[in-house]
Amino acid sequence: MNIKFKTPFATAVAIGVGVIVLAGYFIPGLISLRFLFLRAGLVLAAVALIVGILNLFAVHIRKMAQNDDNSGYSLILVFALIATLLIGFFDMFQSYMFGQPNFQTISWLFTYIQLPIETSLMAVMAISLTYAATRFLRRNLHTYAVIFFFIVLMVLIGTLSIFSQEVPFLTQIRQWIVQVPALGGARGLLLGIALGTIATGLRILIGTDRPYGG
Amino acid sequence: MTVTGFTGIVIIFLFLGSMFFFTLTRDQEKERNLRQIPAFRRIKEVIGLTVEEGSQLHVSLGRGGFTSLQSASALAGLSILQEIIKASSVCDSPPVATTGNATISFLAQDIIQGTSEAISTEGHERSSVGELVGLTPFSYAVGTLTTIRENQVSANILAGWYGNEITWLTTAGERQSSPTIAGTAQLPAQAIMYASASEPLIGEEIFTAGAYLGKKPMHVSSVNTQDIFRWILVVLMILGIVLKYLGMHDIFQSILMGVS
Numbered sequence: 001m002n003i004k005f006k007t008p009f010a011t012a013v014a015i016g017v018g019v020i021v022l023a024g025y026f027i028p029g030l031i032s033l034r035f036l037f038l039r040a041g042l043v044l045a046a047v048a049l050i051v052g053i054l055n056l057f058a059v060h061i062r063k064m065a066q067n068d069d070n071s072g073y074s075l076i077l078v079f080a081l082i083a084t085l086l087i088g089f090f091d092m093f094q095s096y097m098f099g100q101p102n103f104q105t106i107s108w109l110f111t112y113i114q115l116p117i118e119t120s121l122m123a124v125m126a127i128s129l130t131y132a133a134t135r136f137l138r139r140n141l142h143t144y145a146v147i148f149f150f151i152v153l154m155v156l157i158g159t160l161s162i163f164s165q166e167v168p169f170l171t172q173i174r175q176w177i178v179q180v181p182a183l184g185g186a187r188g189l190l191l192g193i194a195l196g197t198i199a200t201g202l203r204i205l206i207g208t209d210r211p212y213g214g
Numbered sequence: 215m216t217v218t219g220f221t222g223i224v225i226i227f228l229f230l231g232s233m234f235f236f237t238l239t240r241d242q243e244k245e246r247n248l249r250q251i252p253a254f255r256r257i258k259e260v261i262g263l264t265v266e267e268g269s270q271l272h273v274s275l276g277r278g279g280f281t282s283l284q285s286a287s288a289l290a291g292l293s294i295l296q297e298i299i300k301a302s303s304v305c306d307s308p309p310v311a312t313t314g315n316a317t318i319s320f321l322a323q324d325i326i327q328g329t330s331e332a333i334s335t336e337g338h339e340r341s342s343v344g345e346l347v348g349l350t351p352f353s354y355a356v357g358t359l360t361t362i363r364e365n366q367v368s369a370n371i372l373a374g375w376y377g378n379e380i381t382w383l384t385t386a387g388e389r390q391s392s393p394t395i396a397g398t399a400q401l402p403a404q405a406i407m408y409a410s411a412s413e414p415l416i417g418e419e420i421f422t423a424g425a426y427l428g429k430k431p432m433h434v435s436s437v438n439t440q441d442i443f444r445w446i447l448v449v450l451m452i453l454g455i456v457l458k459y460l461g462m463h464d465i466f467q468s469i470l471m472g473v474s
Binding site for chain 1: 219220222230233280286289321345379388399408410418437440444
């Protein structure tokens with residue numbers, strides 16, 4: 001699945017479409033053209049999704065053939081992919097041919113398999129984050145690390161209630177940390193990110209950065 | 215056209231003009247004096263190590279797509295991937311790229327193939343390894359863990375859009391004793407990276423890879439332009455505070471509300 005773009009042509013198309021879409025944000029006359037290109041982009045992204053899933057399938061078939069420690073996981077993935085696809089087709093067939101309620105089996109799969117798995121992963125994440133915070137202090141014992149760790153600790157204690165009682169002093173400190181230094185810092189970072197985003201977008205528009213064709 | 219639209223166009227043209235100005239009047243001495251970012255120094259180190267060991271780099275491009283606000287992070291990740299391929303052209307194995315977005319996986323494959331061809335490394339075995347590993351945040355993270363744990367991967371570079379699930383990727387890298395350099399534009403993920411990655415890219419640092427890894431003139435100019443605009447924003451914010459204190463802040467509010 002190796003696609004070769006003709007670089008100059010691809011660059012010209014990318015720059016042209018990019019300029020029109022950008023201008024569409026500021027010039028009302030170009031709004032319809034902007035939406036046309038954006039809709040075309042969405043359709044292309046959907047096609048890319050189908051091809052991407054085929055790529056995922058091919059990669060895991062290849063991994064299964066390697067017969068290493070992880071090939072069992074690839075087998076499960078391929079099996080789940082085919083089963084979900086078949087159930088989806090079966091649901092679609094039932095819905096359109098016999099007027100059954102829409103996509104009941106697929107909904108069941110998501111509600112009783114995917115959702116509980118993702119919820120348990122979310123719970124594991126809380127442990128992972130705590131582990132990361134403690135590892136951070138062990139790995140980098142410098143001033144910023146100590147400040148970082150104690151602020152995390154203070155905000156956590158201020159958020160959790162101990163023995164069903166809130167500690168008023170800690171709650172106030174937590175509110176101050178969240179509303180003043182944390183909010184200010186986050187806004188500062190966001191301004192920097194916005195400037196970085198503008199720079200990246202403009203470099204792509206003028207063809208200096210070309211995330212296609214190498 | 216609204217005042218907001220006009221202001222937007224003016225800012226974009228000023229930004230672009232400034233980038234061209236700095237490129238044309240560039241001073242190579244100043245380029246060498248760019249602020250040190252430890253994460254980029256570490257990336258160069260791990261590329262060198264990978265070439266020596268004959269191992270493989272893993273570049274994770276996150277799960278951000280092209281049709282959303284997450285696109286800038288994804289594009290920055292692709293830019294980092296491109297620079298890494300150029301820098302590791304003599305390496306036996308090309309980097310493996312993982313992503314949670316189909317469009318980005320296409321572009322990653324195309325970059326690996328295209329850049330390898332452009333720098334004439336056809337002699338090497340260069341199959342394009344740009345994998346779509348999962349479409350939801352958790353499936354992407356779990357799928358990427360398998361790649362991180364592969365024996366051949368000696369370092370991980372995470373550059374793209376992530377949520378809190380990034381903690382698994384950074385922790386897995388640490389457990390494998392492979393350095394993990396991570397950058398994203400999402401703030402909660404940045405906080406996690408700061409605590410758990412070997413070297414984090416904070417704030418807009420993720421967007422400056424071209425200037426630090428490739429030393430491209432336009433990239434260095436865009437870093438200079440960002441610095442200038444940052445100071446302009448600082449001055450405007452202080453001015454806004456003073457005007458508000460004096461009760462004359464309506465002028466800024468009119469601009470922000472888009473009143474023509």
